[in-house]
Amino acid sequence: MKNFRTYEISKDFYRLVEQLDWPGHLRDQALRAASSVVLNVAEGAGLPSKKQKSKHFGIALGSLREVQAALEINRVAETSKAMALADQVAAHLYKLHQSVLS
DSSP states (O other), X not given: OTTOHHHHHHHHHHXXXXXXXXXXXXXXXXXXXXXXXXXXXXXXXXXXXXXXXXXXXXXXXXHHHHHHHHHHHHOOTTHHHHHHHHHHHHHHHHHHHHHHHO
């Protein structure tokens, strides 16, 4: 999936989330949600219909918001970089989701 910017930054986001120091109960949840972002972007991109694409891009955006909430709860100093990248991913997902709807 080279040259699909949203997918690439979603992977970067996952890797950054993976490197953070998390309490056990948040780590598992944050990693599941971060991987859901990447996987739903990939799946949505490969689907034929606008309705299917929209569904998966919407799920990815919801999973991203879940990770953002976990980052806010975690309060680790390194989360500011992750939050900035999350905002970038969110902007991409929002645009993708809107473009599919129109």
